[in-house]
Amino acid sequence: MNGFFGRMQMRLAGWMQGRHGTDGFSNFLVAVAFVLLILSMVPGLDLLSWVSLALLAYSLVRCCSKNLAARERENAAYERIAAKPKRQVGLLRKKWENRKTTRYFTCKGCGQTLSVPRGKGTLRVVCPKCQTETTKKS
Numbered sequence: 001m002n003g004f005f006g007r008m009q010m011r012l013a014g015w016m017q018g019r020h021g022t023d024g025f026s027n028f029l030v031a032v033a034f035v036l037l038i039l040s041m042v043p044g045l046d047l048l049s050w051v052s053l054a055l056l057a058y059s060l061v062r063c064c065s066k067n068l069a070a071r072e073r074e075n076a077a078y079e080r081i082a083a084k085p086k087r088q089v090g091l092l093r094k095k096w097e098n099r100k101t102t103r104y105f106t107c108k109g110c111g112q113t114l115s116v117p118r119g120k121g122t123l124r125v126v127c128p129k130c131q132t133e134t135t136k137k138s
């Protein structure tokens, strides 16, 4: 711990005192920059590497920023925009994980995703959101 890397780690921790550090938005920026960097290998799209570099630089500036209020506002705006896609990805992941035990379908009344256990025959399902009643084969 007291070797070269331990001392560097302590110095870096001291330097990062009072700075913003990473958050969801900066992680998102790094991920997008990485995807753009991969895409820039396609012939004709080489300018994307500069966009990627700009995103990485912006992410680094955000991490080292001492203006915590502004960074929190940016992150809150990002979280607000990303909430719905994150929820949809979470639902898709859950559908995939439970595909053998649960059957998913959409309510015809309100569009809510409903689920019934598989292999229980024909079930009467009442939507908890709009009370629409349907019969589903599970």
Ligand SMILES: [Zn+2]
Binding pocket: 107, 108, 109, 110, 111, 112, 127, 128, 129, 130, 131, 132
């Ligand atoms: Zn419904």
